[in-house]
Amino acid sequence: MWDYTDKVKEHFLNPRNVGEIEKPDGLGDVGSLACGDALKLTFKLDDNERIVDARFKTFGCASAIASSSALTEMIKGLTLEEASEISNEDIADYLGGLPKEKMHCSVLGREALEAAIANYRGVELPQAEGEIVCECFGVTDVEIRRAISESNLRTVEDVTNFTKAGGGCGKCEEKILELLNESSRGEKLQAIPMSGPRRMTNIEKIKKIEKVLEREIKPTLKKDGGNIELIDVDGDYVLVSLRGTCASCAKSQTTLKEYVEKKLREQVLDTLIVEEYRQ
Amino acid sequence: MEKQIIYMDNNATTRVAPEVLEEMLPYFSELYGNPSSMHSFGGQIEAKIGEARKKIADLLNCSPEEIVFTSCGTESDSTAILSALQSNVEKRHIVTTRVEHPAVKNLSENLDILTGHKHRVTQLPVAADGTVDLQQYEDSLSDDTAIVSIMWANNETGVIFPIKEMAEIAGERNILFHTDAVQAVGKIAIDLAAVPVDFLSLSGHKLHAPKGIGVLYVRKGTPYFPFLIGGHQEHGRRGGTENVTSIIGLGKACELAARHIDRENTTVKQLRDKLENGLLEKIPNSILNGHKTARLPNTTNVSFEYVEGEAILLHLDRYNICASSGSACTSGSLEPSHVLRAMGVPFTAAHGSIRFSLSVYNNEDEVDFILEKLPPIIANLREMSPFRQQRHK
Secondary structure, eight states, rough: OOOHHHHHHHHHSSSSSSOOSSSEEEEEEETTTTTTTEEEEEEEEEEEEEEEEEEEEEEHHHHHHHHHHHHOOOOOOOBBHHHHOOHHOOOOOOTTTTOGGGGGHHHHHHHHHHHHHHHHTOOOOOOGGGGEEEEETTTHHHHHHHHHHTTOOSSHHHHHHOOTSSSOOTTTHHHHHHHHHHHHHTOOOOOOOTOOOOOOOOHHHHHHHHHHHHIIIIIHHHHHEEEEEEEEETTTTEEEEEHHHHOOTTTTTHIIIIIIIIHHHHHHTTTTTEEEOOO | OOOOOOBOOOOOOOOOOOOOOHHHHHGTOOOOOOTTSSSHHHHHHHHHHHHHHHHHHHHHTSOOOGGESSSSSHHHHHHHHHHHHHTTTTTOEEEEETOOHHHHHHHHHHHHHHHHOOOEEEEOOOOSSSOHHHHHHHOOOOOEEEEEEOOSHHHTHHHHHHHOHHHHHHHHOOEEEEEETTTTTTTBOOTTTTOOOOOOEEEGGGGGSSSSSSSEEEEOOOOOOOOSSOSSSSHHTTTTTTOOOHHHHHHHHHHHHHHHHIIIIIIIIIHHHHHHHHHHHOOOOOEOOOOSSSOOOEEEEEEEETTTTTHHHHHHHHTEEEOOSSSSSSSSSSSSHHHHHHOOHHHHHHHEEEEEEETTTTTTHHHHHHHHHHHHHHHHHHHHHHHHHHHHH
């Protein structure tokens, strides 16, 4: 039996906002019977694009119903801008957590919300453009990449828990593994519109910066007799110290901005600012 | 006050019968001897095990020497299949079905790794009602077939396979036949004098004995290789000190089962039928999974379209009603049960399947209670389901 929190049980037994709004401003219909869970979200906006009412209809297990109920409670009263910031982790947190095998229920909630917002704005959803990786559950590489990056997924099992990909015949496991490796190599994740800024922990950031320094930047600088050391990372500020010929080079500032910063922005985070550390 | 549990999940496990527990208790405390010992303190235990073996043999209508005690149904299945492959090492084909228990299904899919030889596995398909086609079965057998392993009755639907005919067909071709009878023993009469299987597995906890005890029946003269190799226990057919208390419990449970077998097919069946007919009648868009008559008397598996099984079970749980589901969400896997998928049950129904499995401990009040509580649960969940209206607009 699943270890559901009291909040999950409470939302499952007494779901809020069940139903469907007639002539809604936004409608999101995600999942399918075949997949075992489906969610239809409708919302109504006021003149300031603030969500005044939200309703859901859900086919699925207790956590799918609870996630849907939680989602409608969370978005009511928010502007569309604010609502679009809600991640699947936020939905799970609101419920006091979900069993890891059930995280895909919170992802379903976020997807329904995105679909409903996209429906209101009249735009296409990014995941629809991706290439199908898991044929059993119809999950695209875009969705998998996104889940990997947003929730820091490390294993195929994690990916299955969050997206269902790999949970059927298992033939796509290798492809999922490739996507996992790709992200851990620090390659730039495909830009996904509509998603909020990707949150990275400081340690993650430092590790990624170090990797890029070691693999690419240091070898290039060494060719010219120079070198670089990472001193500190403070928010978006990356403090480095230039060594060897670089330390006395007149063009050192150009190197720092045009080369080092550019590389780090491309491969780690596009808001990084590289500065020279001076004692 | 103790919660009143309505237990209708007897294909998952059963309560230990009070008589069984009573029979076992002395062997946990004062009668703790080892049956292999030379002293009479241990020797009396061996005699008691012999009595238990006799009771089990009586239930199956076989000889006590043909009973080998194991730890569970899964061990019995593994022992039978791997033994057959070792005694027919030149043969590399095994025939089974798509609806077997994982103990047979997953084993048959991993034989190459276990034996170091490449094997061919035929998993016979089943019809929409869960039955197999005898002709197709016969056609699947070849000179290369080392063993057939087919369950006597399916755990999820209760559908019974024609084991007698299948074993006879295999016997004519000198192919070993194993049946996983874990769900059948105690619920329907088993007569091994008339049904020529070579191996049969049973599990204690499915018939009111404790968990952790199983039996492998090995017909006299069948080539046999032990799975657990060790001491001389079970005449060298299964090493390891006997699980004395559980063996004694299983003996008593088989004695009770022999006595109750008529009730299974009268009282229990009537209760099951009342529940099944009531649900199908009261709840629209509900479908019976499995053959109407070729079925265990205690099992019913009904799908409620457009709703999901785990949600149903959790609502039932509030009333302390215990059942199970073939839905994806309950299993921890993401797909509905392999049995329902093999039967071609559409996804609309497979996710919303509920199995009730009764025992002689159930009564009519409990059935009435479920018939009262379940219809509004389904109606409520359908109210919430986005699929409901698409078809009924």
